[in-house]
Amino acid sequence: MLKSDPSRMSDEKMLEGCQKNNEVAQKQLFERYSRVMTGVCMRYADRYEEAQDMVQDGFIKVFKKIGSYTGKGSLEGWIRKIMVNTALDHLRKRKKERFHLDVEEVEYKLKDDQVIIASMQAEDLLKLVQSLPLGYRTVFNMYAIEGYTHKEIAEKLGVSENTSKSQYSRARSLLQKKLEQLNIKR
Numbered sequence: 001m002l003k004s005d006p007s008r009m010s011d012e013k014m015l016e017g018c019q020k021n022n023e024v025a026q027k028q029l030f031e032r033y034s035r036v037m038t039g040v041c042m043r044y045a046d047r048y049e050e051a052q053d054m055v056q057d058g059f060i061k062v063f064k065k066i067g068s069y070t071g072k073g074s075l076e077g078w079i080r081k082i083m084v085n086t087a088l089d090h091l092r093k094r095k096k097e098r099f100h101l102d103v104e105e106v107e108y109k110l111k112d113d114q115v116i117i118a119s120m121q122a123e124d125l126l127k128l129v130q131s132l133p134l135g136y137r138t139v140f141n142m143y144a145i146e147g148y149t150h151k152e153i154a155e156k157l158g159v160s161e162n163t164s165k166s167q168y169s170r171a172r173s174l175l176q177k178k179l180e181q182l183n184i185k186r
Contacts, residue, residue, distance in 0.1 A: 011075065018066045030059055033076060037083045042126060043141045044087035046134075058086035084146055088156060091138055128178055136171035143168050 009017065009028055017025025038055050045051035061082050069078050129137060138157070142148040143164070148156070150164040157164070 015066070015069070015075070018063060021063075026063055029062070033079050034059070036076065037079060040080055040083045041087050043129060043145060044084075044091060044138060046130065050090070054083065054087045054090050057090070058083040061086060084142070085156075088138070091134065094134070128175060131178070132171050132174060135167050136174060139164050139167035140171035140175075 009025060014025045014028050014032075018029055034055060037058060038051055041051040041054040041058070042048065045054060058079075062079055065082070069075065129140065132140060139153055142153045142156070143150065150161045150168070153159075153164040154161040159167075
C-alpha cells in the first residue's frame with residue numbers, strides 16, 4: 001500500500017492556501033498543473049520556450065484570480081481556460097504574424113471533424129499542428145481541441161465568424177495534405 005505524501009495538501013487546503021497567497025500552496029498548485037498546462041500552451045506556441053512564457057503568465061493570472069474560482073466545474077478546467085486566454089493574449093501581441101482577414105466562402109474538404117490517426121504519437125500530431133500558420137493553428141486549436149464555437153472564436157480573436165470558419169477549413173485541408181505526404185491514411 002502506498003503512503004501518501006504528508007507534505008502534499010488536499011485540493012481544499014491548497015485552494016485555501018492559494019487564496020491567502022501561501023507560497024507552499026501556490027507551489028503545489030503549480031507543480032500539480034504546470035505539465036498539463038504546458039501541453040495546452042504548446043498547441044498555440046511555436047517553441048517550447050514561448051509555451052513556458054505563456055504558462056508562467058497564465059499562473060500569475062491564476063494566482064491573482066484564484067478568489068474568483070467558485071468550485072463549479074473542475075479546477076483544472078478553470079485553469080485551462082485562463083491558459084488558453086493567456087496564449088491568445090500572447091498571440092495578439094505578435095503583430096507581424098496576423099490572421100488572414102480575407103473572408104470567402106470555403107468548401108469543407110474533410111468529411112468528419114475528427115482526425116484520428118492511431119499510428120501516430122501525440123507528439124507527432126502536435127508537431128504537425130504547430131507547423132500550421134499562426135491563424136490556422138489558433139483557430140484549429142480553439143475549435144477542434146478546446147471546443148469553442150466559431151462565434152466564440154470570432155469574438156475572442158476580433159475576426160468575423162466566416163474568417164474563423166475559413167481558417168479552420170484551411171487548417172484541416174493543410175493538415176490533410178501533410179498527412180497524405182507522410183502516407184498516413186485516415
